[in-house]
Amino acid sequence: MDDNDIDQTDSFPAWVPDAEAEANIPEPETPELIIITGMSGAGKSRTAAVLEDLDWYVVDNLPPSLLRALTGLISPSTTTRKVAVVADVRGREFFKELVATLDEMRDGGIAHRVLFLECDDAELVRRYENVRRPHPLQDEGRLLDAVHAEREMVADLRKRADSIIDTSNMSVHDLARSVRQLVAAEGELxxxxxxxxxxxxxxxxxxxxxxxxxxxxxxxxxxxxxxxxxxxxxxxxxxxxxxxxxxxxxxxxxxxxxxxxxxxxxxxxxxxxxxxxxxxxxxxxxxxxxxxxxxxxxxxxxxxxxxxxxxxx
Structure with missing residues (x-):
């Protein structure tokens, strides 16, 4: 399930990057790979759209096993310098491979960053109820149970995140501004x-x-x-x-x-x-x-x- 409708909610205190995040902003010519992940409904689709507006090549819902192959797009011999991948529980069984794949990439010297989108339970429930769409893990159960199950699934991934953005009290515009400040060079803003x-x-x-x-x-x-x-x-x-x-x-x-x-x-x-x-x-x-x-x-x-x-x- 795509969470586009969830991400367009207008009621996601505006997040400001801390000093460490600001220090991690890369030079414009540096090849970059960002893994966008986190809670369903927290704003991953909106984040992907912001990166596309900044001329990133964005791949949505890519199976983790294909991440290594995708890194070829940002080799020195190609013109693509910025690639972002949205990976979340929509991939079901594939999502379980994500942590292991990230470990393999780090061990192999493949530079990347993990951007984790967070949101509290009450706001996630409100967003899903507003758009009247089921959670990817809901099946026939309760929405809140699906949210709790997903939070357990992504707990290890959250610990490995290089940047975490909590969208609980953000508008879509606050989120866009935060993402741009985190990844964009000054001229791109x-x-x-x-x-x-x-x-x-x-x-x-x-x-x-x-x-x-x-x-x-x-x-x-x-x-x-x-x-x-x-x-x-x-x-x-x-x-x-x-x-x-x-x-x-x-x-x-x-x-x-x-x-x-x-x-x-x-x-x-x-x-x-x-x-x-x-x-x-x-x-x-x-x-x-x-x-x-x-x-x-x-x-x-x-x-x-x-x-x-x-x-x-």
């Missing part, structure tokens, strides 16, 4: 920003989170020597930026968006698109988009620029 120029004559970008209209700026198109240039060219940039109020507008908008991006990062928003539009998407929007992107980069943001309509007539 930042929201990825796309600054896009576009022409209103070709329509609004469907994926824009914020739109700024710069058609209040005089159009370089009507200047003969600038018409065939673009916002990438210095003469166009100078013409645009030297107009009254334009520098003040761009600097103010940069400050505004920098503050918004800080809020997005706190809310774990992975991507945001800022669209800058003029009439045709060739002169003013391109120049302003490049200036905005530079200002946000100077403030530490991860920014790429896209000029959607630059090649259009």
């Amino acid at each position: 930042k929201t990825r920003v796309t600054v896009m120029s576009f022409g209103f004559k070709y329509g609004l970008p469907m994926d824009a989170d914020h739109v700024a209209d710069v058609r209040f700026i005089n159009n370089p198109y009507w200047i003969g020597e600038l018409r065939n240039l673009t916002g990438h060219d210095r003469p166009v940039q100078d013409y645009v930026m030297e107009q009254d109020g334009v520098t003040k507008f761009v600097d103010g908008y940069t400050d505004l968006m920098a503050g918004i991006l800080e809020g997005y990062e706190r809310q774990l928003k992975p991507n945001v698109t800022i669209a800058i539009g003029c009439t045709g998407g060739r002169h003013r929007s391109v120049a302003i988009a490049e200036r905005l992107a530079k200002g946000l980069r100077d403030r530490g943001a991860r920014v790429v620029t896209v000029h959607r309509d630059l090649g259009k007539e």
Whole structure:
């Protein structure tokens, strides 16, 4: 049984990694293997989704006997550097092999970490009752008996865990934040920003989170020597930026968006698109988009620029 529905419950004091956990955050280029395990309904599926958003390769409910084979994915000769495996009691008889497999991996020098998701009995019962789904070990018995049986099964594994996250009082957002803080390099925690120029004559970008209209700026198109240039060219940039109020507008908008991006990062928003539009998407929007992107980069943001309509007539 998949515990996706359980993991999406909105009522999992927010967990903060201790100093030891922070010290164990690996370098971005270091090959990594994480075993995600723990109590059913404690948040394993949500944890796997967070890792996928951080570009990890995630395998759900893999039999422990196949773990060794999976380690080939993160050898120096492959491009995959981050692999996570969800292993829990859904595997039934296979799950009993997990502790022995982990011992074999350590004895064989295969580096890995075990992330254990914990939750108290009362909260687990509440989550299962809310989604009206049976526990993997419940069969025809009581839900609480199944929870107790699982806790006994995972006791040894919990003792071997490198990190334990108790989700009893967490929301799904608290859990996501905790996982990201535990495994992500600093740069991966930042929201990825796309600054896009576009022409209103070709329509609004469907994926824009914020739109700024710069058609209040005089159009370089009507200047003969600038018409065939673009916002990438210095003469166009100078013409645009030297107009009254334009520098003040761009600097103010940069400050505004920098503050918004800080809020997005706190809310774990992975991507945001800022669209800058003029009439045709060739002169003013391109120049302003490049200036905005530079200002946000100077403030530490991860920014790429896209000029959607630059090649259009």
